């Protein structure tokens with residue numbers, strides 16, 4: 001199976017409470033860049049889906065990572081190559097040139113030449129929290145989609161059984177490849193992903209794998225090509241225009257109560273919440 | 275002049291309460307709006323939508339739409355928007371809305387503003403505010419396209435009440451099948467059966483974190499029962515299997531804003547706060563006095579939850 005994984009670098013979410021707004025502009029200087037966590041999960045999923053179960057692991061298929069961003073974003077791609085992805089593509093652009101629609105149209109153009117069996121994306125990028133690129137890409141390609149995947153079983157080479165996490169429960173879909181799947185948090189649980197090679201009852205370590213030092217060195221030699229955004233999307237006009245950013249209104253710090261009965265009393269008489 | 279097509283979400287033959295948030299959005303814009311009730315059983319559910327001030331209620335009722343599969347719904351929504359002269363399509367940002375709306379946008383060549391928290395009318399066009407960075411900043415956005423698609427955050431748009439009157443109901447047409455629809459098969463719906471209110475609609479939410487361990491239900495159920503509350507959870511509690519995934523509250527779970535949110539054994543990571551800090555009153559019970567949850571809590575109790583929660587249940591029983 002050939003899998004294309006779009007990978008975005010985002011300002012470190014654990015520093016997001018240090019996000020600053022200056023004259024309506026978002027300040028990201030000083031924030032550390034990290035791979036979008038959902039995209040790390042997508043890469044881990046892609047690796048699990050293409051492993052053949054042998055030791056040492058031999059990849060059965062190919063995992064190609066692609067990012068849209070400036071030269072500095074290549075660090076993020078190299079990181080993905082070190083954890084096991086086979087090759088990388090960077091589409092050269094600044095973040096200001098992008099919205100979800102352009103990323104999706106460019107991804108569709110890449111898919112037209114790369115012909116992957118599967119595009120495996122994160123369900124959302126945790127900077128813009130937009131939750132749209134996977135779905136838009138699927139529509140542009142006229143492919144089926146399975147969003148918010150909590151588990152994936154590759155039954156054969158032609159289809160995937162995907163359990164989606166939705167409000168109030170789950171929906172299970174079978175998608176015929178090629179397709180777009182976006183992954184949710186629980187996809188990296190030990191038994192969430194099964195390829196046809198996965199031994200019955202096999203459990204992966206919880207979460208994503210880390211790169212060994214040797215792999216980090218080896219990743220420097222893997223292929224990383226650069227494409228031009230204009231070659232993929234000739235008419236790259238933004239469909240969403242962001243004007244001013246602002247900070248949310250702060251919440252007034254409350255009080256500490258000493259006892260449970262004081263809590264109930266306050267909730268009744270002060271907050272009128274009971 | 276612009277007009278809005280509002281897509282209602284069906285569940286068990288009725289319009290979901292979450293749809294009422296989209297009605298509130300439509301009213302706030304001051305623009306005329308029509309409601310599309312789409313799905314199997316839409317015909318009879320349409321009656322629930324006639325008293326909200328819509329220009330008309332359009333129904334598309336077909337067994338083909340019996341299961342929510344984006345590829346089946348998107349073509350009809352897009353065709354009705356185009357054919358009916360609607361230039362703004364709105365849905366509530368439920369998992370259904372988030373799944374379907376982008377496909378509709380791509381079909382219409384529309385810009386898509388997802389999960390917006392407020393709307394403003396500025397010189398004849400709409401401005402959308404959306405939370406970014408887990409709610410640590412807000413972005414003011416405009417869509418630059420003739421067609422626009424929007425999903426609205428249920429927690430920020432209070433459910434609309436009927437305004438009287440009676441909109442006319444007319445049937446709409448099911449669009450031609452998408453080729454992509456033939457390549458997705460609906461296999462199963464795993465619906466969590468619960469007597470408790472839905473997280474998106476509950477007035478009170480009792481939410482538990484990793485600290486509850488295997489006693490998650492044992493400790494929280496009596497409290498939730500007494501308060502008529504929905505039960506929520508942190509990601510850590512869901513990941514560990516103490517609570518089912520659909521209970522997760524947060525940036526990447528459900529976003530809620532009840533009258534009362536009781537956070538029990540939850541540290542208050544930014545991703546969790548993103549899903550609940552709009553609640554009216556927040557109570558936190560945590561044994562660590564420095565836990566970040568106390569920075570947003572109106573009432574904090576530093577205590578061992580395994581002692582404090584049963585005590586709280588007893589105290590509430592006394593007052594009941």
Ligand SMILES: Cc1cc2nc3c(=O)[nH]c(=O)nc-3n(C[C@H](O)[C@H](O)[C@H](O)COP(=O)(O)OP(=O)(O)OC[C@H]3O[C@@H](n4cnc5c(N)ncnc54)[C@H](O)[C@@H]3O)c2cc1C
Pocket residue numbers: 037038126482483484485507508509510511522523524525526527528538539540541542543544545546549559560561562565577578579580
């Ligand atoms: C991409 C991404 C998305 C995420 N999305 C979400 C999301 O949507 N929602 C979400 O919740 N999280 C989310 N997270 C996870 C988040 O960062 C935190 O890891 C998580 O919220 C922590 O859960 P917790 O507070 O239950 O656990 P912990 O951080 O382990 O906190 C447990 C708390 O319980 C207290 N405690 C322990 N024992 C007791 C006791 N006996 N009595 C009282 N208190 C006790 C401790 O003092 C501590 O504060 C996300 C993370 C990532 C990377």
Ligand SMILES: Nc1ncnc2c1ncn2[C@@H]1O[C@H](COP(=O)(O)O)[C@@H](O)[C@H]1O
Pocket residue numbers: 005006007008009036038039066067068069098100103120121122123124125126128129130131132133134
């Ligand atoms: N600039 C980008 N570069 C690479 N992938 C991206 C980019 N933006 C979005 N994506 C992909 O699309 C997913 C959803 O992003 P979004 O729709 O922006 O929330 C992410 O998890 C990524 O997989």
